[in-house]
Amino acid sequence: MKSDWLTEHMLDAIDGTLSEADRRRFENALVEDPAARLRFEELSHLADMARQLPSLDEPVDFTAGVMDRIQHINHPWWLRSWYFLIRPHVIRVNLLGALSTAAGAVAAIALGISLFWQIEPSQAPVPVDTPKQYVMHFIYDDPHAKQVYVAGSFNNWQKEQIPLTDSSGNGTWTGVVPMQPGLYEYMFYVDGHWAVDNHALRYKDDGFGRKNAILELGTGNEISI
């Protein structure tokens, strides 16, 4: 009977989750049963060994492999639309582009009205074809960091020009940078040291034993107007 009780509570004892009363009873029972004590010690040791088995490094191209494979998988359009509508967005407005678009819309309406009423259209502004602007969200996770900046080829690698902020205080530093289409390299500058963006999809050796993250804008999902 005592042996059954020991067996029943062996795992809880290994995990250290016995109540205080049960822990005392368990220890007393082990004193009276040397074989059970040996079994308990060996099983505890085995559990510790299993816990300490080293974590394996996944293959370096693991994420890229997954991202390649999901490129052809599309979620239903209505689902994308729904989540797009209910999510907050940061929208960068290109004032010149917006004005041009507005002027174009006014011109189109004026043209429509003039055709309907057979009135000569007035001289409408011609829409200007301006390049797209992108909004890049940079995110860096480090609960111990005190100051985080992002720097790259888009700002001539000026280390302390673009700060990231940890507004929630949970170690997630974020920053938004308006950018033109192009291929950029960047790193984070954290408390006086360069740090790699571990979440980037592509990297390039920087010649100093580190990796610059690669950012390609022009096919991205950022919102532009």
Added chain:
Amino acid sequence: MDQTEDSALVEAVLSGDRDMYARLVNRYKRQMYNLAFRMTANSEVARDLAQETFVRAYANLHRYKLEKSFFNWLYTICINLTRNHLEKRHEILGENGDESATWEDANPSAEHRSPETQIIEQQNINGLEAALSALPEDLREAVVLRYIQELPFDTVANSMGVSLSAAKMRVYRGLEKMREVMTAQESFP
């Protein structure tokens, strides 16, 4: 893991921001890869299973309930894929010499440790892996989930579709069996 952030990332992906999925992959790829490796002892199979886990999760992302744990959801997909793989291939750890890979093969960073440390570590790891490989799949899964992946017992029970007491019994029987194997092989350190 931050469930709120996971849910926000899932919403971003579902709204069309596909690149955000890379953050979810980066966050959980190690756990999935390690789970698959410990169950199959094959680094290539483990990579394929772990990657397939993320691809299946992406394809079915609209079925994921945002209030639930994304990690647990991934885990369920990964363990189901691994079970199916093991059933199909009738793989038993250690018996397939051509396909099985050692910890050293799968973890090149081990080369950076001193030779003495590596030998001792390797002996312990080999003994443990051999004992693990000798377990029936259900006991191996229970031990892997509880002590290698360090999941709480209720999660182990849910993942295996058994009661809490049944999950504990499987873990206990798994440890007992491993102890017998390691004692017989004199590989208990």
